[in-house]
Amino acid sequence: MAEYNNTGPETRKVLMKGNEAVGEAAIKAGCMCYFAYPITPQTETPEYLSRRMEEENLIFLQAESEIAAINMVFGASAAGVRVMTSSSSPGISLKQEGISYIAGAELPCVIINVVRGGPGLGNIEASQADYFQSTRGGGHGDYRCIVLAPNSVQECYDMVMNAFDLADYYRVPVIIQNDGIIGQLVEPFEMHPYKPMFEKLPAKNWALTGCAGRKPNVVRTLYLNPPNGLEMHNRKLDERYKKIHAELRWSESFNCDKADLIIVAYGATSRIAKSAIKKHINNGQKIGLFRPKTLWPWPDVELVDIARKNKGVKFLVIEMSTGQMLEDVLLSLMDVVPKKDILFYGMGGGWNPTPDLIYEKIDEILK
Amino acid sequence: MNIIKTQPKSITTEATKYCPGCGHGIVLRLIGEVVDELGIREKMILTAPVGCAVVLYDYIFCDVIECAHGRAPAVGTAIKRVYPDKFVLIYQGDGDLAAIGTAEIIHAANRGENMSVIFVNNAIYGMTGGQMAPTTLIGQKTTTSPSGRTIKGMGKPIRVCELLTTLEETKYLERTSIHSVRNINKTKAAIRKVFQNQLNGIGFSLVEILSMCPVGWKVSPREAVQFIEEQMLHYFPLGVYKDTE
Ligand SMILES: Cc1ncc(C[n+]2csc(CCOP(=O)(O)OP(=O)(O)O)c2C)c(N)n1
Ligand code: SF4
Numbered sequence: 330m331a332e333y334n335n336t337g338p339e340t341r342k343v344l345m346k347g348n349e350a351v352g353e354a355a356i357k358a359g360c361m362c363y364f365a366y367p368i369t370p371q372t373e374t375p376e377y378l379s380r381r382m383e384e385e386n387l388i389f390l391q392a393e394s395e396i397a398a399i400n401m402v403f404g405a406s407a408a409g410v411r412v413m414t415s416s417s418s419p420g421i422s423l424k425q426e427g428i429s430y431i432a433g434a435e436l437p438c439v440i441i442n443v444v445r446g447g448p449g450l451g452n453i454e455a456s457q458a459d460y461f462q463s464t465r466g467g468g469h470g471d472y473r474c475i476v477l478a479p480n481s482v483q484e485c486y487d488m489v490m491n492a493f494d495l496a497d498y499y500r501v502p503v504i505i506q507n508d509g510i511i512g513q514l515v516e517p518f519e520m521h522p523y524k525p526m527f528e529k530l531p532a533k534n535w536a537l538t539g540c541a542g543r544k545p546n547v548v549r550t551l552y553l554n555p556p557n558g559l560e561m562h563n564r565k566l567d568e569r570y571k572k573i574h575a576e577l578r579w580s581e582s583f584n585c586d587k588a589d590l591i592i593v594a595y596g597a598t599s600r601i602a603k604s605a606i607k608k609h610i611n612n613g614q615k616i617g618l619f620r621p622k623t624l625w626p627w628p629d630v631e632l633v634d635i636a637r638k639n640k641g642v643k644f645l646v647i648e649m650s651t652g653q654m655l656e657d658v659l660l661s662l663m664d665v666v667p668k669k670d671i672l673f674y675g676m677g678g679g680w681n682p683t684p685d686l687i688y689e690k691i692d693e694i695l696k
Numbered sequence: 697m698n699i700i701k702t703q704p705k706s707i708t709t710e711a712t713k714y715c716p717g718c719g720h721g722i723v724l725r726l727i728g729e730v731v732d733e734l735g736i737r738e739k740m741i742l743t744a745p746v747g748c749a750v751v752l753y754d755y756i757f758c759d760v761i762e763c764a765h766g767r768a769p770a771v772g773t774a775i776k777r778v779y780p781d782k783f784v785l786i787y788q789g790d791g792d793l794a795a796i797g798t799a800e801i802i803h804a805a806n807r808g809e810n811m812s813v814i815f816v817n818n819a820i821y822g823m824t825g826g827q828m829a830p831t832t833l834i835g836q837k838t839t840t841s842p843s844g845r846t847i848k849g850m851g852k853p854i855r856v857c858e859l860l861t862t863l864e865e866t867k868y869l870e871r872t873s874i875h876s877v878r879n880i881n882k883t884k885a886a887i888r889k890v891f892q893n894q895l896n897g898i899g900f901s902l903v904e905i906l907s908m909c910p911v912g913w914k915v916s917p918r919e920a921v922q923f924i925e926e927q928m929l930h931y932f933p934l935g936v937y938k939d940t941e
């Protein structure tokens with residue numbers, strides 16, 4: 330068994346694609362295994378890792394399907410090592426069975442979704458139409474995955490490192506919700522050595538290593554006994570999800586003080602929106618941006634706080650979908666903002682907003 | 697008094713939930729004996745299938761992972777890659793291996809994963825109450841082929857050993873049965889061989905075991921034994937299909 334390798338090069342500025350930065354971050358964070366199946370627009374990740382993992386003497390395997398890949402993730406995670414897979418929407422749909430088992434078995438892992446247009450084969454344009462799939466569970470049963478949404482190559486890199494730590498800390502799957510734009514984006518970023526989020530992570534004394542000198546470990550999701558065994562298991566998971574919600578809501582706000590309109594957007598959309606907002610600011614208008622960095626747990630407390638501080642403010646949710654995160658915004662604000670003041674702008678199927686389109690939309694609302 | 701046999705040390709004292717006359721219990725006992733003889737319990741990681749053997753962890757004293765239906769060969773692949781020196785045992789039924797998990801077993805075999813596979817072929821979906829399996833015989837009545845399986849529309853039963861022989865990275869393939877003492881002893885030898893191969897680093901080795909499911913077949917335990925002898929053996933000939941040593 331190879332040892333974790335944290336001895337990466339010192340911090341330096343490099344130019345890389347989001348999909349490649351994701352791979353490098355995984356290696357630096359001590360990811361020992363990576364299993365995946367090719368699909369656009371994420372294929373740069375398996376291509377990059379096939380080379381780098383061989384160099385580092387780690388385990389790379391191109392699986393026969395996304396179903397096999399996620400079950401390999403299940404096995405490697407149960408064996409107690411850091412493991413990652415990546416795919417894009419149709420492949421993530423196939424992984425949902427496995428993600429449900431991983432969540433049920435309380436195993437840590439990192440899953441990258443470079444979202445593309447759907448439903449079905451859809452297209453290979455950037456999209457945000459997998460928000461429900463990622464934040465609502467996706468597979469069967471009551472479970473949640475932590476979902477992180479980067480909007481730059483730097484964040485792709487940093488969030489993958491965080492994802493491994495969070496997965497180990499809470500023993501849940503962590504999804505990096507990327508989109509075709511951020512995955513394909515090439516921009517400079519600071520490549521630093523692995524920065525652990527926690528001083529100490531819980532020992533993996535549940536891992537399957539052969540039971541030499543201890544009682545056997547069992548990784549399972551079936552709870553037939555006692556009769557309420559599954560209910561007890563669900564209660565335990567529910568407690569954990571509540572704890573995660575209490576401890577881990579990441580968001581970023583820009584220019585939200587005394588704003589007339591606040592745009593709510595994540596991932597690539599948040600960057601495009603910011604360009605439009607800056608143009609309006611130059612024209613003297615008060616427009617802010619609220620960007621969730623964790624899509625689950627959703628930063629509801631933070632958004633409510635902003636709404637309370639800006640009486641009469643309107644919200645405009647922008648998504649590359651027909652309105653999925655919109656539901657979380659409506660739920661969060663239901664007691665503080667009238668529904669008519671929560672507006673939506675977006676479309677699925679590979680529709681991408683431009684700064685000009687958003688600029689005009691803002692104009693239309695503020696008229 | 698002379699003690700001739702005792703319970704294998706690697707088998708728990710938990711009463712199995714298998715029906716009277718079920719073949720899974722015999723296979724369990726044989727695994728326990730071979731694990732004890734080879735002294736591999738503490739380096740063993742077992743994958744449990746979805747099927748009547750799902751709670752194998754209640755019966756065997758070793759590290760176990762309960763897999764999704766049919767996915768065990770993918771799960772085992774990863775575990776074996778992480779720990780090449782540990783012993784990975786894949787246990788699957790015919791629905792698990794030859795229907796829903798066809799892709800996983802074929803590709804694990806094709807990659808030549810150094811794992812041992814025990815494939816319990818009882819020609820039925822036992823756990824869900826006796827539906828047609830990919831190995832159900834022509835004419836065999838099940839709850840989803842009430843007039844008997846027909847070639848037209850349902851195809852012929854899949855012969856897994858024969859199918860896998862075409863994959864060049866498979867190293868050992870044998871079909872055995874447990875319908876008589878002589879065959880049980882042969883099955884034990886095959887299990888031993890399949891285990892030993894992994895320990896010796898030989899590669900992908902599988903034993904297909906024809907096994908009784910009186911409840912799924914809706915017959916008595918005695919008739920179940922006869923069913924193997926008189927029906928299954930004709931379609932599923934016993935023997936070593938590949939031995940590349
Ligand atoms: C995805 C999925 N589909 C269906 C089932 C229901 N199911 C449970 S066991 C089983 C059949 C098992 O048959 P086999 O593998 O032959 O095992 P046996 O019980 O006969 O030993 C099925 C279809 C399931 N658990 N999961
Ligand atoms: S249903 Fe068949 S396979 Fe399952 S325990 Fe009963 S006899 Fe055995």
Ligand SMILES: [Mg+2]
Pocket residue numbers: 747789790791816817818819820821822829
């Ligand atoms: Mg069966």
